[in-house]
Amino acid sequence: MKKADWFLVISIALLALIFTAFNKHVFFRAGDVTQETKAVIKVQGEKIKEMSLPLKEKHYKLEVQGKEGIAVIEFQDKQVRMYESPCAEQICVQRSWISSPGESIICVPNEIVVEIESAKQPYDAVTY
């Protein structure tokens, strides 16, 4: 390994650290859990449903047609999880319950995304 290689290793490790910090504080700002939240369900990039949490029913199961087949999304109180999915690796099911704003369940094979957003936006507007 040359000197430049070590430099590269250190800069990639630093980049990963910066990304982690950035994720935590800026990109996926975890909002206050007690405030109003909503679950946004996207299939193949299109927003198909928005549910304000908590729902009126204590338990609720929603069937969603994904790219590979029908997935079942379960709601309980303020939590959401992928209950059943036709995909091979079942990563989305193992992700289990999510409840705070910024968390998400992403199923790549079935192209379904469930994201929790806070109903109130933390900012009025963002300019670049």
Added chain:
Amino acid sequence: MYKTRKLIEIAMFVTLGTVLHVMEATVPNPLPLPGAKLGLANIVTLLALIRYGFKTSIAVALMRVLFGSLLSGTFLSPSFMLSLSGAFVSTGIMNILYYFVPAFSVIGISIIGAAAHNMGQLMAASLLVQTKGIFYYLPFLLIFSLPAGFSTGLITKLLLPYLQRE
């Protein structure tokens, strides 16, 4: 003589790459990181790059992904898109480094290739599912790409003298 040798070597690279690609997909992943793997197929791309340059390395990478996906039955599926974009981005970046930044050794180029592969895959995945949430995963993959890139780079470095012996 040179032409025949080149033909045979490229055929060998594509075959080896395909086998490694399929093998890696069937070995269960012991880590809690879905999608994290050594990227052994990157060895042949890197060998093709060092031996025969830009065009050959791109051709070997693309053919490897194509045949590998046909054999494992994932042709045109999301995982095929991810491998394709990952292979494309990493081969491109490795070429740029190899030709324009002579300060890096084979191992450094391999590490950058592994990191670029992950970035390319995540970019494709985020386009596919239309969410930025997937980039939350990037730091974990970047850290993992260091040992993965190092080991494939080391294997390439050890293999090169055997190929260069005429």
